[in-house]
Amino acid sequence: MKKLIAILVAGLAFTASLFADVPEFTDETAYVVDASVLPGNMKDNVVVTNVSSLAANFDITIFVYDEESKGWMIFGKGHIKDLGDVATIKSINKKMMKLANYKYFAIKPSADNPFTYSVAKGNNDLNVWIYDDREIDESHFKVFDLSMLPTFTDNLRVVAGENLRSAASFRILVYNDEADEEKSGTIAILTKPKDTKVFKTTAKGQKYNLFKYVKIISREEKDYKYTVNVAKNDLVITVNNQ
Structure with missing residues (x-):
């Protein structure tokens, strides 16, 4: 066992x-x-x-x-x-x-x-x-300071851009201090252009607007182009190939 x-x-x-x-x-x-x-x-x-x-x-x-x-x-x-x-x-x-x-x-x-x-x-x-069951190189990531964005109150939306034509998975972490040992977040998997994943809370049940930073990590061990904005009270992360 x-x-x-x-x-x-x-x-x-x-x-x-x-x-x-x-x-x-x-x-x-x-x-x-x-x-x-x-x-x-x-x-x-x-x-x-x-x-x-x-x-x-x-x-x-x-x-x-x-x-x-x-x-x-x-x-x-x-x-x-x-x-x-x-x-x-x-x-x-x-x-x-x-x-x-x-x-x-x-x-x-x-x-x-x-x-x-x-x-x-x-x-x-x-x-x-x-x-x-393999080690993932998590050096391919991007961090965004949410305090620089307009206020949002609802969900996290992760969206596949027009040129993201192959399935990819991402680990998304939110936190208030880089030293936080217990960062919270989720896994987003995008399978085709315009594919959208909506998350109301983190895996620990916390609202995303409670945090200052969001970090998106590619589990495909490659770099992507990320854009972050607020739309319809949601935090929106759009992922495209570089």
Whole structure:
């Protein structure tokens, strides 16, 4: 069994010791997480986002651990097509198997690729991001000072420009001081020109207008052209190829 070190997209890490007592899951390709150590609430679905650029067309099975029977049960299944695809996995028995009733979850992809994971509670869901298990060069980034922009009150919008013709993923962080250890943010995946991703809050449930800086990091290990503005009370980041 492999134990997932749950890392919020925000960058808030939980050490492996927090998962030291998770129930055994015999399949070595599955990852187990103790959802009770994650801040926030969940009651609806498991939402899986594919941030892997190497894996496509694979199934995801979510298992839950039943404390009474001391065994694992299938909660639900979903399918991932390609980079940026999102699978909303609902309970196969909504009356008997409610998300909020379980502490331990196992995530099992059918793909043989080595993955790493991030997990967070948000929008009443258990959110899972799947990444390629490799080091990412995060030296390709841009920082914007939001105090130089007009005031915005609503959402963050990340938009693919006209010449962004291939799928790309970005890590977006917001913070008030570069020294902040617990920066907050999200992952945005753009798949085609004019593709738009809207985020109401960070992975930790904070409004984006509470922060002074926004940092956008290319996970494709290349430079892009970024523009930032405020439109319709939203903070808008537009991404184009250079």
